Amino acid sequence: MDILRFITAGSVDDGKSTLIGRLLYDSKSIMVDQLMAIQQQTKHKALGAIDLALLTDGLRAEREQGITIDVAYKYFSTPVRKFIIADAPGHVQYTRNMVTGASNANLIIILIDARNGVVEQTKRHSIIAALLKIPHVIIAINKMDMVNYSEDTFNNIVIDYAAVAESLGLNNITYIPISALNGDNIVEKSELLSWYDGPSLLSLLENISIHQDVDLNITRFPVQYVIRPQSPKWHDYRGYAGKLISGVIRQGDAVTVLPEGLTTTIDYIELNGKKVNEAFAPQSIVLHLNDDIDVGRGNLIVLSHQLPTVSKEITTLICWMDAKPLQKGNRYWLQINSTMVKCMVSEIQYALDVNTLEQKNNVSNIGLNEIGKIVLKTASPLAFDSYNTLRANGGAILIDEASNVTVGACMLQ
Amino acid sequence: MEKYYLDHLDQLESEAIHIFREVAGQFEKPVLLFSGGKDSITLVHLALRAFRPGNFPFPLLHIDTGHNFPEVLQFRDALVHEIGEQLIVRKVEDTIRSKNLSEPKGKFASRNALQTFTLLDAIEEFKFDACIGGARRDEEKARAKERIFSVRDEFGQWDPKLQRPELWNIYNGKIHKGENVRVFPISNWTELDIWNYIKRHQIALPSIYFAHQRKVIEYEGQLVAISPFIQIAEDDCITTKQVRYRTVGDMSCTAAIESTATNIDDIIVEIIATKTSERGETRIDDKISEAAMEDRKKNGYF
8 A cells, every 4th residue: 555645726616625525425534423513514504415625624714714725634545545635725825835735746636617618727727737747637627517427528628728738748647527526437437427438536546656756766865863872882873864855775885975075885774773785765764874974964965876966056946935025135045855055046037927827027026826937046055956857856945034934935947 | 566665654654754853953952742642652653763773852741631541651651761761741730730720620621721831831941942743634624734844933822824835845944932843743644544553563552542341421422431530420320331542631531432442453443444533532622612623723732
């Protein structure tokens, strides 16, 4: 059994919460007491059938307003897989939450209302999927019951969406017609959609191959913490603790410690207190080096024949997440995995308004929920990979020096 | 099977160890909140994997309501002795006395809400900047929205609308003086994951998790153990039943379930078959209002 993390995106009334409620309900992940609680609330709100959307609305304000404010994480499993759903809100002003949910996802389900087809919001969600390089995309064309389960309607939307996907460079797309409200094609294949020859949504989720989503070719090990017991028994013990974020590492490998560039070899590897010959991503391990060199938190250990970029000038795509705009000349903390450096915005190349899809050149700032391309100058050299080639070592955050809040998501180039 | 394959429990374990080490790397004075329940025992086990052969870079803190199950206290002390780590105990009793608070009243008078005062006092006393806890997102709707690094202001308050975005596996632990971060390494585990992990690594637990004979009263469908901490009325019917606990909280506000599960395998079978959520079945304190947990969390509760 492995873990598939996915995010659902859709416009306000596309039935996103209903879909999640349906998946949880039909996979029997909802408990009787939770069901009774939403039955009661459905009565409070004077609605008819059980409102499955209420299952995912966790905060009081959300239930009152009938909207989703923040990313909620939901869990269910089948005998094949454990699923973690990041339920992100669909409205325009919460793009940052969708980016948050998308950053860890193996897969995104983009909901399209069959009556409306591809709308602006669909394009926005697709831009984020492309920007965050989510490995797998499912386009779920929902509310098929409202269009008489029409194959033509489905096919036309597929043609429309394929054009959007091509313009954004999105691939690995699967299309499926569903009705979340009625449960058509969710867990079981629906007879009302007999013209559709693919699997049900749950079956798709269970069978999509995600093994290659972890890069096992390029080895990256950010040092998080140095274990030095300093006790008589472990007098000379000095272990570098961290998680292998990508690749494989073996005893004897020639490695380079960045950003300094010192070289040594792997003496031995510990996994949960036992010596092992090799380790692979995403295992948390302890590395021991053959030479006594200065290594600590913030260092990146890599195989010497697979060096990443080491630079003080970084071009990056950015999604801005703060009400106070990003401005040229501003200083921030840049955090990538366990490394933190100071940086300054030296150039803004363009900003893209995700709502109007309008690209603006010659701008002096990037506002909340806008996407842009900028150049950062860092106080010391940073070792990183392009997000396009290695997601695990190419994503970084910007932190406001005064408020300490995470204000930007960077996809380093 | 692929050669380099981690199953879901190994992945969850690695994620939790990574979070523990981020705490160690980012904070000056972290602490691990330890209740003696299965989730915090699992945290201790994960911390051993994250830091041995070194010591934990933090003490354990038990907020003692005085309404504990004696079996859990014995277990706590034995575990701390075995691993050789520091345990700090702060008592709600002392907070009630020093702050002149009123004892909660009622049939199942719970000191659950008062724990928050003691916790905030302890954070102040030791200047803790990160508190590691065993909360899971599958437990409750408000918890489903919480970050792994969750910032609290100097009054311990959680503002769900002002949470920091948390991207990839990057944890922003930067805070101002007086603030602290609540850290939840097992956010992504479910109750069943915990039990399967306990089984895989043969982690020892307090005996009350396993079926045993106990004197209880039945109250609104829940079984509450006879203890000095609850009021027993004349019309309460005291019976002896074979029960176990699905969660460990106070004797005054944790209900038992009828069960014949005397070992971990039986418990896993029971949980797979169950139709009621963990908190719904066993926590008397969550039933008060729909937003009970959200309100408590906003005020500094875990």
